[in-house]
Amino acid sequence: MDGNPKFTRTFQADGAMIDQYEGDKSATVRGKWRLFTSKDRDPLLDSAVPGVVYLRVEDGGDVTFYAVVLADRERLRLQYTDRRGFTQEFTRVTGR
Numbered sequence: 001m002d003g004n005p006k007f008t009r010t011f012q013a014d015g016a017m018i019d020q021y022e023g024d025k026s027a028t029v030r031g032k033w034r035l036f037t038s039k040d041r042d043p044l045l046d047s048a049v050p051g052v053v054y055l056r057v058e059d060g061g062d063v064t065f066y067a068v069v070l071a072d073r074e075r076l077r078l079q080y081t082d083r084r085g086f087t088q089e090f091t092r093v094t095g096r
Contacts, residue, residue, distance in 0.1 A: 008093060031059025
């Protein structure tokens, strides 16, 4: 994650997600992820804007929703749906 180079989030093709902190194996968290739009809105999200892709992340019993602001081969920028203006930005890491 930009701003914290020791934190990585891995999205696997099967819907699994792994959060890790370099140097602290006890901080590893496993979860699930899923993309959706307003057409197949997650029932836990109050509303969804047409044309926006959303990401649902579930880990440790917590569910967080993000709007996908940017997604390409190198970068991922997510905006929290419940914290106006707060974002997370990730840069692809290879070879870890």
